[in-house]
Amino acid sequence: MVLAQHRRLTPELTEEAALRYQAALVNHVSDAIIGITATGNITSWNPAAESIYGRSFDEARGHPVSELVGAAVDPAAIVASGGIAHTTHRSADGAPLKVRLSAAVMPDGYVLVCCDLTTQYRAEQHFQTVVDSMAEGVIVLDKDGRIKSINPAAVQIMGVGVEYVGSDFFTITDQLPFYDADGVNIPTDRRPARAALRDGVSSINQIYGFDRMSTERVWLMSSCRLLNPDLPGRSDLLISFVDVTAERADADKILFYATHDALTRLPNRVSVLRRLRKALASGDGGEPLRWVLFIDLDNLKLVNDTMGHTAGDQLLCAAAESLRSVADSDEVVGRLGGDEFVVLVCHDLSRSELDDKIARMRAELATPVGVGGTHVSINASIGVVEVHRDEQRTADEILRDADLAMYEAKRARRAVNRNG
Incomplete structure (x- = not known):
């Protein structure tokens, strides 16, 4: 008898436990x-609703x-559209609340679940303001x-607008040449x-160049990284960059003058x-370096002495x-210094082709060129050194030998002039 009563009570106890669990959950x-x-009047209002909306159950019931x-709530329309809507509600003090609203049909009406996204929305707004x-x-x-x-800033640097949001980044950028720091495409x-998105390989503060749609070369210091590095192939990608075109131009100018003669702009x-x-x-x-010509201007000193250094320049x-x-x-044509x-x-x-080239140089x-208000012809002594395929001399030694060959050519020209 007791066992039978126990068996009859067990489903009732189980149902009561389930109800207690549901109540605790709510x-x-x-x-x-x-x-x-069904007409929209409130029958239940949990503590979270009291906290979010600032009204007690007694005030709401x-x-x-x-x-x-x-705000207007149409649970039937929400259910018909998939059961979830994003909307703005207001608390008792009138403050706006960003809410994700879910609705489900119940035997005696509807149950609404309102998730307060206000803090998240404000954080996103704050983040977007900072980024903008x-x-x-x-x-x-x-x-x-x-x-x-x-x-x-990206719109300004890239020369494109927000109308590209939603477009394929690579379809747009693959049309443009893209260079490494040395200018190699x-x-x-x-x-x-593409490498970061595909393989998760980040690049940090690297220098790249691209030809903007206006054909202007722009240099960037750029970084690429996955927002979730543990999910290559499935994570969003963050690309950040600053325009360093002006700094690159300054550096190129410094490098140019470090490797070129300021007056003639030759190496x-x-x-x-x-x-x-x-x-x-x-x-x-x-x-295939084959010949080195060492050229000395014979009449620079005379021009400097008689017309001044401006005329010499x-x-x-x-x-x-x-x-x-x-x-x-x-x-390569370079100026070693002086004349x-x-x-x-x-x-x-x-050698015969080289001699033809030297003859054209002399001519x-x-x-005659305009110098110091008059016209002057330039005379030059030219030394020639051949560079062999199995060359054993160093660069300095080859240049020294070309210098010696130039002095031999100068002496030969003077001897011809004296005898002539």
Whole structure:
């Protein structure tokens, strides 16, 4: 008898325990859970609803839910559209609340679940305000490479607008040349954003260049990283960058004047020696250096002494232009200092072909140029050194030998002039 009574009570106890569990759940969740009749009047109002909306259950019971949450609520429409809506409610003091509202049909009406997203929304707004005010460009891509957001600085730097949000980033950028710090174009499959999105490989503060749609070269210091590094292939990607075009131009200018003669803008002695060493080190696999011409202007001192150094500078610039006009595109024309110039012939050329080139150089130099209010022809002594394929001399030794050959040529010219 007792066992039979126990068996009859067990389902009742189980149901009571379930109800207690449900009540505890409703009372302790952080979301507002509101029960309403089919006509929209409140029948239940959990503690989270009291906290979110600032009204007690006694204040809320029996009132229309739209009146208590400060906005129109149509649970039937929410259910028909999938059961979830994002909306703005208001608390008792009139403060706006960003809410995710879920609705479900119950036997005696509806149950509403209101998740307060106000704090999250404010954090997102704060973050977006910070990003929008940054001087650094910021672009966020989704896992498929589509642009999710682009801040005003990125719009200004990239020369594109927010109309590209939702577009495929790579479809846009693959059309543009993209360079490493040395100015070498990077193939599209090796560009940092694609590598980071695909493999999770971050790049931090790297220098890249691209030709903006206006064809202007822009240099960036850029970083790419996944927002969730543990999910390569599934995470959004953050690209950040600053425009360093002006700084790059300043650095290029410093580098140019460190390696070029300020007056003639030709490569200087340091640059000539570096190119000589590079050509010698490359052997047959690189620039085939074959001849070195050492050129000394015979009448620079006379011009300086009789017309002044300004006229001498004009003579040097005219000589540089004459040598440039005869040299081929793969040949290096440099100024070593004073009245000394050099030409590196970086391709195969027979001695007779070289002699023809030297003759054209002399003719070009001899063409009268305006200097110090008069016209002057430039005379030059030219020393020639051949560079062999199995060359054993160093760059300095080759330049020394070319210098000696120039002095031999100068003595020979003087001897001819005396005898003539």
